[in-house]
Amino acid sequence: MTATAIITGAARGIGAATARRLTEDGWKVALLDRDALVESTAAELGANARGYVGDVASADDWERIVAAVREEFGPIDGLVSNALVTDPTPLHEMDVSSWQRQLDVNLTGTFHAVRACLPDLRRARDGRVVVVSSVHASFGLPDVPGYATTKAGLTGLTRQLAVQYGDEVRVNCVVPGPIRTAQWDRLSEEDLRQSARETVLGRLGRPEEVAGVIAFLLGDDASFMTGSTVTVDGGWSITKNSS
Ligand SMILES: NC(=O)c1ccc[n+]([C@@H]2O[C@H](COP(=O)([O-])OP(=O)(O)OC[C@H]3O[C@@H](n4cnc5c(N)ncnc54)[C@H](O)[C@@H]3O)[C@@H](O)[C@H]2O)c1
Numbered sequence: 001m002t003a004t005a006i007i008t009g010a011a012r013g014i015g016a017a018t019a020r021r022l023t024e025d026g027w028k029v030a031l032l033d034r035d036a037l038v039e040s041t042a043a044e045l046g047a048n049a050r051g052y053v054g055d056v057a058s059a060d061d062w063e064r065i066v067a068a069v070r071e072e073f074g075p076i077d078g079l080v081s082n083a084l085v086t087d088p089t090p091l092h093e094m095d096v097s098s099w100q101r102q103l104d105v106n107l108t109g110t111f112h113a114v115r116a117c118l119p120d121l122r123r124a125r126d127g128r129v130v131v132v133s134s135v136h137a138s139f140g141l142p143d144v145p146g147y148a149t150t151k152a153g154l155t156g157l158t159r160q161l162a163v164q165y166g167d168e169v170r171v172n173c174v175v176p177g178p179i180r181t182a183q184w185d186r187l188s189e190e191d192l193r194q195s196a197r198e199t200v201l202g203r204l205g206r207p208e209e210v211a212g213v214i215a216f217l218l219g220d221d222a223s224f225m226t227g228s229t230v231t232v233d234g235g236w237s238i239t240k241n242s243s
Pocket residue numbers: 008009010011012013014015032033034035054055056057081082083084085105132133134135175176177178179180181182183
C-alpha cells in the first residue's frame with residue numbers, strides 16, 4: 001500500500017510505535033507532536049516518515065501541517081488521533097484551566113484533526129480514521145475526571161463520525177488498557193506490578209501491541225469495520241476480584 005497517514009502524539013509511546021508499524025506496512029507517515037523529539041523519532045523511520053511540531057488543539061497548526069504533509073507526501077488517506085494530556089487530580093482540586101486543556105487536546109484535538117483531514121479522506125471514498133480512547137471511557141477510577149470524560153467522548157465521537165461519513169471514511173476506535181509508556185514512569189515498581197496483576201495476562205502491554213491493532217483497523221483487512229470499538233487491554237476489563 002502506498003498511502004499517507006498522519007499520527008498525532010507520535011514522538012513516543014503508542015503513537016511512535018504506530019508510525020513505525022505503518023512504515024513497515026508500506027505507509028508514508030507524518031508524525032505530529034508538540035514535542036520537538038518527534039523530528040528525531042521520524043528520522044529514525046527513514047525517508048517515508050517526517051516529523052511535524054504542532055499542537056493538536058490549534059486549528060492554525062492543523063492548517064499549516066496538513067498543507068505541509070500534502071506537499072511532502074500527497075493527499076492524506078489515514079488519520080490516527082492519539083495525542084493526550086492528563087491531570088490526575090480529583091475534580092474538587094482541579095482548576096478549570098486544567099479541565100479545559102484536557103478537553104481541548106484530547107477531544108477538540110480530534111475534532112480539529114478530522115476537520116483538517118476530511119477533504120482528503122473523503123476524496124476517494126476510502127479514508128480511514130482510528131481514534132485512540134482508553135478503558136477509562138467505560139470504567140470509573142479515582143482522580144481522572146478530565147481524562148476519563150474526554151475518552152468517553154471519543155468513543156461517542158467515533159460512532160458519530162462513522163455514521164456521518166458512511167462508505168467515504170471508515171472510523172474505528174481503539175481502547176487500550178495498561179500499556180507501558182512514559183505515562184507510567186511516575187509509578188513505583190510495586191504499583192506497576194499491581195497494575196500488571198489486574199490484567200488477565202498478568203503484565204502491562206507494549207506500545208507495539210496497540211500499534212498492530214491500529215494498523216489492522218487502518219488497513220484493508222478491516223474493510224468491513226466502521227464505528228467499532230476494539231479493546232486492547234490484556235483482559236483488564238473482563239476480570240474482577242471477588243469472593
Ligand atoms: N499508556 C497507557 O496505558 C494507555 C492506556 C489507555 C489509553 N492510552 C491512550 O493511548 C494514547 C497514547 O498514549 P501513550 O501512553 O503512548 O502516551 P505518551 O505520553 O507516551 O505519548 C503521548 C504523546 O502525545 C503528545 N502530546 C501531548 N499533547 C499534545 C498536543 N497538544 N499536541 C500534540 N501532541 C501532544 C506528547 O508530547 C507525547 O509525545 C493516548 O490517547 C492515551 O490516552 C494509553
